[in-house]
Amino acid sequence: MKSLLLPPHTMRVETYTPSHAATWDALVATSANGPFLFARSFMDYHQDRFTDHSWLLWQGTKLRAIFAAAVARDTLAPATLVAHPGLTYGGLVTVPGVKYAELVVMLDLLRAAWQAAGFQQLLIKPVPRVFSRQPSESLLFWLHQQGAVLQARELIAVLDLTQPIRIGTWRRGNLRKARRHGVVVQQATGHDYAPYWQLLTANLLTTYGCQPVHTLAEISGLRDRNPGHLELWVAYVGEEMVAGVLVFQDVRQGFAHTQYIAGSPRGKQVGAVDAILAHLIREKSAGFKRLSFGTSTKQDTGLVNAGLLNQKEGFGAATEVLDTYLLPLRVAE
Incomplete structure (x- = not known):
């Protein structure tokens, strides 16, 4: 055409x-x-x-x-x-x-x-x-x-922050658990990035056998070169960091996006990740229209990671698709 x-x-x-x-x-x-x-x-x-x-x-x-x-x-x-x-x-x-x-x-x-x-x-x-x-x-x-061909379709979980949020029963239970164990959520300082990257790397190696896509030096550089667009939120129990969530955000485009989510073994026991996500929902509702929890499909198979998606849907997120297409570039006749 x-x-x-x-x-x-x-x-x-x-x-x-x-x-x-x-x-x-x-x-x-x-x-x-x-x-x-x-x-x-x-x-x-x-x-x-x-x-x-x-x-x-x-x-x-x-x-x-x-x-x-x-x-x-x-x-x-x-x-x-x-x-x-x-x-x-x-x-x-x-x-x-x-x-x-x-x-x-x-x-x-x-x-x-x-x-x-x-x-x-x-x-x-x-x-x-x-x-x-x-x-x-x-x-x-x-x-x-x-004539482009659909090569891959991923599920991305999105929360509409302009609508009332309904948190599911299981997630509410984890939030009560976090309160009982004294989980404290706060925005990270520069000193928190290195211990969190160690926690994240250990979590990814244990769970998926892989490393973060970004190194600590790369993510620190991106944060410094793009002020206001990257935030790290962490959870502590006493002096111990037990979980964290890295947020990419863009006020003009209207979204906040969770890029890396990880909890230590203790953090998982006390519901620390859920405590951070609930805090982010409250924090970001004032300035953003949408909160993206990222994809819930496995890169190697394209299958749904049911446990991960269930956690995100437990906070009221709905699913959208992220498509990849292959277009042959034929010489125009």
Whole structure:
């Protein structure tokens, strides 16, 4: 489908270079669907692992959209453009008010640029609704129209903070347990990050046999370069740290998101994680519309982690989907 109202020649595509960083960030900061993770202060922290292949879409002198994508330096599929291999999601971010006809022009121009750059397919996980100030599924419709194939579908648990919260019986029991054991929840200071990362690493190794995606140095750097967007909340029993939850948040886009959740063996016994999550619900209800508890599907199988999802649903969360699509980049006939 080609442009309905907007002549294609009025818009142009440009490859991103570091000289565009300020312009790129300005669009993200005022966009309809660009969380702070698209800011270059966040995206570029792992630029040694990826070759950036992002794009800008201009109409005259006005930047109308950006497309975040890259290719891993150690990839076995260099002809696959990924949006984005270093982020949970990627792809198209637009200014508010973009209509479908304009979006089609953007995507047609982008596809031609991808083909010219030698890419044979696009692997894309679009920005989910929960992280968008003005959610739109126009991109999903375009992908379907172009023959994109659904590669993966994950469940993400989302709590609507604008509605009354109904906490389930089991979670309420854990909260009473936390109170009985004197669990204290507080926002972390810089000194809390190292012991929490030790707790988190031990928990992941014991439970899943893996390590955190981010190192302590990386997460500390991201916190410092993106002030106000990363918070760590921890639970103590006396002097012992027993649980923690790392929060990524974006006031403009309207969400807070729990990225890392972990409890020590004692923390699990006393309901410390539930105490933090309940505190976050109260804390974030004042300034945010949505609280994301993250995905509840296993990366290796795509199956639901029933226990994890049950915990999130116990706080009143509902499920949404996070999709990944593969689009062949055929030469236009």
